[in-house]
Amino acid sequence: MGYCFFSTEKVKSQGELTSKYIHNYRQINVENADNSLLHLNEELLELGYDKNGVPKTYNDFFKERIDSLPYYKNHKIRKNAVHAIEVITTFSKGEDIDIQSWKKKNVEWMQNTFNVAKDKKSNIASIVYHADEPGNVHCHAIIVPIDENGHLNASRFLDGSKKLSDLQTSYAKDMEEFGLERGLEGSQARHQDIKKYYAGLNRGIEVDPPKENESALEYHNRILDQIQELQADSMRRRDEADREARRKIDEERIQQRKILERELLTAKSSISTDIDKLYKEKNDTEKEIALLHSQKAQIEKTVHDLQMQVDDFYKQQAFVQENIGKIEKYEYIEAQYRRLLQSDPEQAEMINSLLLAGNSEKEQENTII
16 A cells, blocks of 8 residues: 655745746746646646636735735735645555545645635635656645634644644545555654555565675675665765755745745836836926916906906996986976976077086186186
8 A cells, every 4th residue: 555645835925926826836946847748738727817718826816815805805914824735645656546536636625624714715826737747746835824713824724733733644545546545654754655665664675695715804894885885875975965965955045035026126117117107297287287287367357357347337226317317307307497488488489598508607617616
């Protein structure tokens, strides 16, 4: 019977998410991957595309998932929050299992284990199957850890040895149908063929038997030389493996640093663009305010002119009213004069002469003044 293996890693930043995406989706040449086997890789749970038809990234999925949660409409993500969990699953090399069914079962287990949010939306960004790397086939899943309360909460799944042990047990239970069993509970081994490891321990070191006529001292010295050679070879292999591991770690750090630098440059460019936009909006607002002040002055002048016209109108109206009274008085006098002219022409003529004389004197007074 073979063994199934399961491991997790916390992804703590957008930069790490980008690095995981680049590796899992082979956006760069992966040194320990065989390019001739790339066609065997498969996206078991698709990440999908945005509205413009551009493939989404892990960062896109993270943002959409957070934006869909009511809690984060008025709450910020904690600075030390775990953004995602990477889950890697595999089994001991050399096991003859139905690989298609195994892939399908892995997807089902991931969905049943990590999709616990009440909004029923998937927490799993994608699941990628790799068959192009040395060792054995395996799956990479990136999970945004949203709990039952709609909060970003990696502790819900990972904190404490019991939770991790329960996850291992749960995964092993689903893998039993493929003839795979759980590794040694409590073991610190990661991604190793446990069956082969224990077999090597039990087998021990095989040594040559004594040669004919070989003394015990000669046999002892020969076997000691062999053991020392084995030890030296083991140390050399260990040192080479250590150097290779350190080199890969350094390369990954350099790659992550480059990614972070690009993200920083992008952020600075975005901030600069936003500042320029704000300055433009400020200038436009100031121009609008100046225009409003000018319009206000024009309106005030128009109101003043209208008030002057109203005052002139009232003066003219008073003048007209005054003249209408005079006209009416004159017409009354003229009517009386005509009646007098008909009834007593002489008296009418006398009154007219007096009026003419009075007007002439008034004109002379006005001339003197």
